[in-house]
Amino acid sequence: MASNRHLGRIIALQTLYELGFRHDAGDTDVDQAEVLERNIVRYKDMVDDVAFVRDLVAGVARQTEALDKELQPIAPEWPIDQIARMDHVVLLIGLYELKNQKDIPPKVVINEAVELAKAFGGENSSKFINGVLGTALRQLTGEDAKTPAKKPAAKKSAKSSTKKEDKPSAPAK
Numbered sequence: 001m002a003s004n005r006h007l008g009r010i011i012a013l014q015t016l017y018e019l020g021f022r023h024d025a026g027d028t029d030v031d032q033a034e035v036l037e038r039n040i041v042r043y044k045d046m047v048d049d050v051a052f053v054r055d056l057v058a059g060v061a062r063q064t065e066a067l068d069k070e071l072q073p074i075a076p077e078w079p080i081d082q083i084a085r086m087d088h089v090v091l092l093i094g095l096y097e098l099k100n101q102k103d104i105p106p107k108v109v110i111n112e113a114v115e116l117a118k119a120f121g122g123e124n125s126s127k128f129i130n131g132v133l134g135t136a137l138r139q140l141t142g143e144d145a146k147t148p149a150k151k152p153a154a155k156k157s158a159k160s161s162t163k164k165e166d167k168p169s170a171p172a173k
Contacts, residue, residue: 004047005049005104008056010119011043012053013116015039017089018035019061032058036053067092068092074136086121087129093113094113097109098136106141110130
């Protein structure tokens with residue numbers, strides 16, 4: 001089932017993308033369950049873990065506002081409404097999984113998000129997704145607070161490296 005989750009994430013991405021697009025276009029009749037089921041049926045012979053897909057879509061849809069509030073400070077140069085829709089959906093899925101799917105290793109979550117960005121996003125999407133989710137993971141695990149500031153390396157004096165006594169002596173003849 002684990003390898004099948006990649007396809008599940010693609011189905012979730014398609015579903016959430018369509019829901020967001022239709023919502024922003026003013027479609028008040030969009031039905032999340034209908035869109036999701038249509039997308040699942042397209043891949044019914046290839047997807048085994050339908051519950052994973054349903055949980056992912058429902059969870060991201062339910063928590064979008066809260067997830068956006070967490071994403072904004074991580075990428076302050078990019079207001080949420082200026083992030084490409086596809087990248088935004090990939091970030092939502094990735095952050096949702098990092099926070100809620102404890103059975104999936106965080107590196108797998110980030111790698112899957114990067115792969116989705118490579119397949120469906122723009123030229124620099126994968127780097128952007130990797131950076132934002134990497135920062136989110138460090139914040140979630142408290143790694144940023146634990147990491148001590150690096151001290152600059154002590155510089156060697158130029159004088160000491162050129163002194164004659166510091167150089168090995170030549171063998172006597």
